[in-house]
Amino acid sequence: MAEQTASGDFATIRETIRTFVDERDWDQFHTPKNLSSALCVEAAELLEHFQWLQTGSREELGAAKLEQVRHEMADVLVYLVRLADKLDVDLNAAVSEKMVLNRAKYPADKVRGDARKYDEYKDYKGT
Amino acid sequence: MAEQTASGDFATIRETIRTFVDERDWDQFHTPKNLSSALCVEAAELLEHFQWLQTGSREELGAAKLEQVRHEMADVLVYLVRLADKLDVDLNAAVSEKMVLNRAKYPADKVRGDARKYDEYKDYKGT
């Protein structure tokens, strides 16, 4: 199967996860619904490290917390790539498509450098 | 700077976002703290599509919802790659490191194919 031998960051991670999951027979738990829950939980664990900080810069985090943050980011990515695998979604294509929509929704000359406008535009986004 | 000309899925997405943000002068809003919030919000928007479904398979989602799901997945990825850029995190390395920890934490021969054990092991994970 050509796809499985494809190179690229996502393909490599996808294969690593497939092997990990198959070795544990955990595919049975990996419905898209469950994976999207797990992704949300990991994103919140990432957020937790920042919630009482000012900006969460590398300096403010410090080395120990930064390592934990890196691992939470990995967890988020693992579940995202796994979900993409189960739903047969091409992440690179999805980002390309979405960025076209974003450029149309937030025209640079209208929203440039204005926090208020940025925020209002976020509202229009209706996300 | 060598990194900026690096190929790969993440490097390509990172450059696309940098251009998008710079054109809008939005870097000022992109503290790691704010980006981790935005990532969490997008992950929840993704989850929302699945919350009342049975499993969220492609068939159950249907074409229209699947397109929305693809775009929410793109949003999650965009904020994750942007956060990695701001914290100077190598996502491929982070996943490699984390998978080593996961393999040690969930030994295949102990957790294989057992929902109860899977769940208990998740508890031990303390996430």
Next chain:
Amino acid sequence: MAEQTASGDFATIRETIRTFVDERDWDQFHTPKNLSSALCVEAAELLEHFQWLQTGSREELGAAKLEQVRHEMADVLVYLVRLADKLDVDLNAAVSEKMVLNRAKYPADKVRGDARKYDEYKDYKGT
């Protein structure tokens, strides 16, 4: 101040939290922004207990997990009541207002007992 002597579940919890926070001089960290992050993190910790289960009924959870779930529910409530305190929001009034909107948005005779319609209406809700 009349409000502080008001009875009711929310007023009681609010006073308990005020005392707890004041004893620790933690009010300085409790911006609405930070509290809404903390609330989201606790909601995700609650979700985590259910993510690999079928329905999460009392029977499926078991006594030990149910106790953890109760504590996560308490954490969510504590941050919600604290946020309401800082923003001077009357939670009972907010629910009453929102339920009027919900009744208008989901007319009982149109959405009754139909998963598909329920879901479509959720989409219209744009939440």
Next chain:
Amino acid sequence: MAEQTASGDFATIRETIRTFVDERDWDQFHTPKNLSSALCVEAAELLEHFQWLQTGSREELGAAKLEQVRHEMADVLVYLVRLADKLDVDLNAAVSEKMVLNRAKYPADKVRGDARKYDEYKDYKGT
């Protein structure tokens, strides 16, 4: 049944939701698992209003955003009370129990007014 006639903020909200759900025959979708997802989604929608703000004070929010925030807070509360109803959890008792644990975990004389210590203690919490 004595409980149903009980007064109190939670009992009143619980009865309002029961009526709303029964009129729409939506109880079938309200597994604890689904409700905890919905709760998490609403908490993230609440967070979204704050994610690009400085502190999210009433002044920074403004009247229009504050109204949206109030409604998101109502949504969070509705799902929390509904989940408590389905799992037969007494929210007042849960908060009382959890606050006993919190007082033991964060002794006032050790953590008072120190952001760094606050944060470290949060880490110990293992949330």
